[in-house]
Amino acid sequence: MSSQASAGAITLPPDRDARSLGPAAAEQRERLSAEPPRSFARQAVSDTFRRAGARFGLAWVAVLIFCGVFAPFLANSHPLLLKMDGHWSSPLLRHLTPADVVLLVATFSIVAALLARPVPKRLRAIAALAVIGLSIPLAIVFVRPPETVVFEQYRQAEREGRVQSIVRAPVPYSPTDYLRDSPEVRRTAPSRQHWFGVEEFGADILSRMIHAARIALTIGFIATGIAVVIGVIIGGLMGYFVGVADIIGMRLIEIFEAVPTLFLLITFVAVFGRNLYVMMVIIGLTSWTGDARFIRAEFLRLRKQDFVQAAVAAGLPLRSVIFRHMLPNGITPVLVAASFGIASAILTESVLSFLGLGLVQEPSWGGMLNQARAAGGNFSWWIAVFPGGAIFLTVFAYNLIGEALRDALDPKLRGIK
């Protein structure tokens, strides 16, 4: 083996090419020629989702997305259709909030854009974005749910025999319907009426869980999105400029890594009040350091490579060099980190809610879990197990996806299978 290598070194003419391109570059060229670069991402994705773990993860996230989008239709005290005192109405549709409507419109336009294959891709994207963009002001102006909501009225009307026919949602309780007409049901174990039991204040747990899926999903995606954007920009600048920028950036990373993130989050939330958006921004602002490290390492590797040098020599603007030429070649470790990041953002939100720093009005899995042991020495296992199980499954799902993605993208494991 070694004699062969030395013989090769002797016979090889000492030209510029052989010195500048090492064995690593040659190996890479070989790999690139065997496998066209375009298919790499596609193959990695198909590799990822061939694994059982990733499939399970994706299925669970799909269930969550379904729950989040159709939450008002899945769990609502207002009946979908109601014939009371002789005339028909749909209280459920009348009580939809602007956010519900925008979410539904967005989902349907995205699905329609994905399905309309014959139309050019760019046109579909623009159309979907336009519909979503238009729906937001329209929904805010025209969708006006009644301000006072009386959940008990339908149950009472039914008891009085005024209802001729009724079509309910599958879970006929709203997350904020505290069942004031039947206080004896508080803290009761799962039953036929309440599949996952009833919590401390009388709300149905399954209904609250379905509505809380929205928070878990949005916090994961948006917080991680913010973290990736910051990480890519800072890490990219560090890796590209090296020198002073690198030293300053590295201190910044160390500061942010040394601040106990949870302390900082608690500070922010305790001080600025409980707002979902504030929480997302803070989780994003405190979790970009890993992404920045990955991008920096990738950029340090890429910056002296020929294609980057060529892009610089061709006089392309910095933006183009960094984002169009270097970033696509260095983004893969960040994708893996982002998948794990979503999981940890969801976990962080649940911890904050558990500590009583979460949202007050909106149901959240972590906040629900906190109620399990709130009163006296009584422990109501259903208040802990179901929301806690939902947190666990969601975090597990994203971690499974992240791991499958990492295995599929890792050059060491590629080809070995």
Next chain:
Amino acid sequence: MLSYVIRRLLLIVPTLIGITALVFSIVAMSPGGVGANLVSAEFGMRPAEREAMRKYYNDRYGLDRPYVVQYLKWLNKVSPVGFRAAGAGAGGGGFGFKRPDLGESFVRGRSVAGLIGESLPITILLNVVSIPITYGIAVLAGIYAARNRGKILDVTSGTLFLGLWSFPVILAGVLMIGFLANRQYVKWFPAGGLTDVLADAMPFLPGRDASGAWQRGWLLDVAWHLVLPVICLSYGSFAFLSKLARGAVLENVQSDYVRTARAKGVGERDVLMRHVLANSLIPLITVGAHILPALITGSVVVEQIFSINGMGKLTIDAINTRDRELFLSTTLVAGLLGLLGYLLADILYAVADPRVSYE
């Protein structure tokens, strides 16, 4: 190596200043600002009284000064090198070495150093007990994986560990208290705290008292109280580390030097323990840098669940009451511990792997 350690130690100072400045500016930006809690106690006061109280607090804590001045004054107070207070001691005034002073808590009216001195040992105790357990189990899991490669338990262990790692601490803690420390189910463990109410009256070691009745003693009592919190604090990291250890052991078992060792007749036990294990420890040490701060953060949650009065609880209280001296000092201590943890891990890394050099 020495110069590297010195450089890293010197870098701790600006990093700590950055951390405390960050936390201070967050609280300063908040509605009401620093010390808002002090002023909020003025309900039902007459204007003159309110004025007098404001004046008193402003004189005492300098709350009417610009935030930059407040922060710099605090920084000067805690740093061992700085401007001495005008009337202090024989030296008085001037610039030079002095005694660092963490100040006095606004709300509790006690010295911050004393408060931290009570809470910090508890958090450190939790972590000192958890870390060896975590690493011990991780190493055992790694060896097990290497011995039973390809068997069902080894193949599924990857997913099992990932699941355990994903299991939220809050759920584990609530379930454990609910099922194992509850008269409704079984009351094997205490539900909270670190010692029994009567712990002060106990002898140190377990034994029988004068009447011949069994007494568990202080040491066993603390250990009994620590069981559930330590499980909560460590299972996540040991799942993570076990996964890592298994990967490292399997990678090393296939390497050339192991084949050489086997070929020259080294016993299987020695191959595993002396060759494979030593090399597999390297990644475990590297991630140790991230485990330590994570454990400190994790103990915030665990302390809250098990109502243990450690640093986590102290910090949350300090932030909630906007107690300037207290939250700045707890941030300082937590940050310092984290940075020292990173440094320790880097040094251990170089000790464990002779190929690593920081020159």
